[in-house]
Amino acid sequence: MKNKRGVICFKNPPSILGYAAVAGDMEANGPLKGKFDKVFQGDMDGEKSFEKAESKMQLFAAKQALKKAGLSPDEIDIAFAGDLLNQCIGTNYGLRELNIPFAGIYGACSTMAESILIGSVFVSSGYVSKSIAVTSSHFCASERQFRFPLEYGGQRPLTAQWTATAAGAVVLGKQNEGKVNVKAACVGEIIDYQIKDMNNMGAAMAPAAVNTITKFFKSTKTQAEDYDMILTGDLGQVGSAILSQIMDKEGYPLKGKHSDCGLLLFDRQRQDVHSGGSGCGCSAAVLCADVLKRLETGKLKRVLFIATGALMSPTANQQGESIPGVAHLIFLEGNIGHGNCD
Amino acid sequence: MKNKRGVICFKNPPSILGYAAVAGDMEANGPLKGKFDKVFQGDMDGEKSFEKAESKMQLFAAKQALKKAGLSPDEIDIAFAGDLLNQCIGTNYGLRELNIPFAGIYGACSTMAESILIGSVFVSSGYVSKSIAVTSSHFCASERQFRFPLEYGGQRPLTAQWTATAAGAVVLGKQNEGKVNVKAACVGEIIDYQIKDMNNMGAAMAPAAVNTITKFFKSTKTQAEDYDMILTGDLGQVGSAILSQIMDKEGYPLKGKHSDCGLLLFDRQRQDVHSGGSGCGCSAAVLCADVLKRLETGKLKRVLFIATGALMSPTANQQGESIPGVAHLIFLEGNIGHGNCD
Numbered sequence: 001m002k003n004k005r006g007v008i009c010f011k012n013p014p015s016i017l018g019y020a021a022v023a024g025d026m027e028a029n030g031p032l033k034g035k036f037d038k039v040f041q042g043d044m045d046g047e048k049s050f051e052k053a054e055s056k057m058q059l060f061a062a063k064q065a066l067k068k069a070g071l072s073p074d075e076i077d078i079a080f081a082g083d084l085l086n087q088c089i090g091t092n093y094g095l096r097e098l099n100i101p102f103a104g105i106y107g108a109c110s111t112m113a114e115s116i117l118i119g120s121v122f123v124s125s126g127y128v129s130k131s132i133a134v135t136s137s138h139f140c141a142s143e144r145q146f147r148f149p150l151e152y153g154g155q156r157p158l159t160a161q162w163t164a165t166a167a168g169a170v171v172l173g174k175q176n177e178g179k180v181n182v183k184a185a186c187v188g189e190i191i192d193y194q195i196k197d198m199n200n201m202g203a204a205m206a207p208a209a210v211n212t213i214t215k216f217f218k219s220t221k222t223q224a225e226d227y228d229m230i231l232t233g234d235l236g237q238v239g240s241a242i243l244s245q246i247m248d249k250e251g252y253p254l255k256g257k258h259s260d261c262g263l264l265l266f267d268r269q270r271q272d273v274h275s276g277g278s279g280c281g282c283s284a285a286v287l288c289a290d291v292l293k294r295l296e297t298g299k300l301k302r303v304l305f306i307a308t309g310a311l312m313s314p315t316a317n318q319q320g321e322s323i324p325g326v327a328h329l330i331f332l333e334g335n336i337g338h339g340n341c342d
Numbered sequence: 343m344k345n346k347r348g349v350i351c352f353k354n355p356p357s358i359l360g361y362a363a364v365a366g367d368m369e370a371n372g373p374l375k376g377k378f379d380k381v382f383q384g385d386m387d388g389e390k391s392f393e394k395a396e397s398k399m400q401l402f403a404a405k406q407a408l409k410k411a412g413l414s415p416d417e418i419d420i421a422f423a424g425d426l427l428n429q430c431i432g433t434n435y436g437l438r439e440l441n442i443p444f445a446g447i448y449g450a451c452s453t454m455a456e457s458i459l460i461g462s463v464f465v466s467s468g469y470v471s472k473s474i475a476v477t478s479s480h481f482c483a484s485e486r487q488f489r490f491p492l493e494y495g496g497q498r499p500l501t502a503q504w505t506a507t508a509a510g511a512v513v514l515g516k517q518n519e520g521k522v523n524v525k526a527a528c529v530g531e532i533i534d535y536q537i538k539d540m541n542n543m544g545a546a547m548a549p550a551a552v553n554t555i556t557k558f559f560k561s562t563k564t565q566a567e568d569y570d571m572i573l574t575g576d577l578g579q580v581g582s583a584i585l586s587q588i589m590d591k592e593g594y595p596l597k598g599k600h601s602d603c604g605l606l607l608f609d610r611q612r613q614d615v616h617s618g619g620s621g622c623g624c625s626a627a628v629l630c631a632d633v634l635k636r637l638e639t640g641k642l643k644r645v646l647f648i649a650t651g652a653l654m655s656p657t658a659n660q661q662g663e664s665i666p667g668v669a670h671l672i673f674l675e676g677n678i679g680h681g682n683c684d
Binding site: 107186 | 430431447448530
């Protein structure tokens with residue numbers, strides 16, 4: 001029974017009514033070119049700061065997802081959203097004008113899965129009809145907050161990931177109102193393997209992904225073959241390799257089903273992102289620009305989306321603390337497909 | 343119908359199985375002296391940093407609430423928790439060792455109400471059996487993060503509030519398993535009256551409290567007389583006066599039923615806290631040290647607990663942004679009392 005903790009199989013799975021993805025120009029020139037709802041120009045897109053630009057991206061993503069769902073903000077009962085900035089200001093200022101009842105989330109780069117997960121429980125419980133999940137990240141805002149001012153021009157090691165300038169939003173409604181259902185979910189635990197290198201987030205987060213995926217597999221008596229795609233958020237090249245190795249050892253090999261949002265968003269050969277993309281906006285944008293479309297059209301049927309977050313801060317790191325990871329999972333299924341999670 | 347958005351009346355109200363409050367020595371020498379589960383000594387209680395001391399407080403509060411509920415950490419399905427520190431490190435490092443599936447929350451000083459609210463929906467939905475809500479704040483950690491290093495000795499204006507060094511935890515389970523039920527809740531909107539003074543949080547948050555309380559009153563067709571206590575979190579003297587004035591104007595006078603956690607935790611005549619206490623830990627500790635006990639014993643029957651949060655960051659403030667507020671409400675009722683919220 002202990003394995004079941006945190007695993008939720010929805011009796012009446014909420015469905016996705018609309019979604020939207022925004023990207024910066026570098027992200028929009030990667031492998032997902034042409035798939036974003038809007039491309040933001042330069043680092044600020046006309047705003048006066050990186051942070052204000054991030055808020056603008058998040059607001060646009062939310063409005064666009066609502067538009068595509070054919071809904072106005074006042075038809076949404078509750079928003080779950082957050083971002084990487086201190087006190088989640090990307091979200092607080094971005095969503096302020098929408099006047100949607102708002103519950104702030106902090107899951108670092110796991111925010112998109114966490115927001116969809118919590119929103120799904122609220123909708124499935126019947127206490128609300130519709131919710132929206134929104135998140136974002138911004139390369140320049142993250143660099144100066146977590147690492148160095150950009151002007152310093154510090155060299156990045158090859159294990160480092162590139163925080164994506166991107167945002168995504170998903171509108172949730174009742175079962176079968178949309179073409180993709182949230183069938184199940186798994187809330188992750190805080191897992192800490194004592195990695196202390198702020199430039200190796202993939203290694204810090206991979207064990208959390210292992211923990212969540214294996215817990216979900218055990219609880220639902222499924223394995224990699226039962227899904228079309230096992231999509232982690234932002235482990236990058238280094239973390240993805242670690243994930244595969246440990247999953248093999250644990251007896252749950254991923255057998256070619258694994259993809260990582262950090263590797264899908266950028267072309268590592270052509271774009272200077274080292275281990276791959278990261279940031280709340282990375283997994284959110286990959287999900288909303290590409291994966292949900294493929295689920296809607298039946299090109300994918302059953303997808304596990306596991307967004308991973310590194311729960312440290314620069315202060316904690318300076319005090320010698322390690323980097324705890326967390327990974328939240330949602331199981332998405334296109335209406336065209338069939339299947340149970342029980 | 344628009345007023346109903348964000349208002350949740352639980353069909354099977356979750357109940358509170360255990361709770362605990364921790365305070366620093368200044369807080370423990372205020373009006374609630376003798377009511378805390380533990381008093382932390384000095385600014386660090388033997389730890390090497392303020393932040394590590396905050397994590398320790400949060401861990402103690404969680405463990406103590408579990409102990410009082412007669413539960414072990416592995417009997418809890420999910421934890422909702424957060425704090426004021428950048429990236430919520432008080433929580434991430436504090437709760438790490440418990441291995442409870444964990445969903446991070448950021449609601450600034452509204453965190454305790456938000457965590458209980460979300461946990462209540464999860465328990466009431468039947469997808470989980472038990473959840474825990476935890477939060478904390480630390481005066482020294484907050485001062486240096488949000489304002490000035492303590493060594494600077496900056497003078498505080500009279501509108502400023504004193505971030506409490508305190509933590510609180512609440513364990514939630516099924517209806518009537520405990521002596522206090524969470525009967526209803528209201529998720530607040532982001533409300534911004536363009537206050538820009540980081541030393542006047544009460545004024546920034548009061549309009550959000552007005553919005554949430556009036557929405558709840560309208561939706562449930564109740565008013566101040568229907569409750570024994572309307573307890574806001576951390577508006578302090580300045581914010582409480584503003585709240586009363588606007589509630590009068592709105593036609594929902596609070597008629598002597600209003601108390602504020604920031605005014606209950608400290609003795610403003612004797613302790614140098616200016617407008618009153620604040621911080622996630624302030625409302626959490628007042629709730630868990632005093633109010634829940636009075637609900638259990640029947641001294642209070644129906645309490646609205648409205649924790650308020652200021653959603654800015656120093657970066658946003660430096661960029662000229664205003665301070666948006668949010669207020670989340672939970673309606674607590676002792677088993678000895680009766681009543682509906684519909």
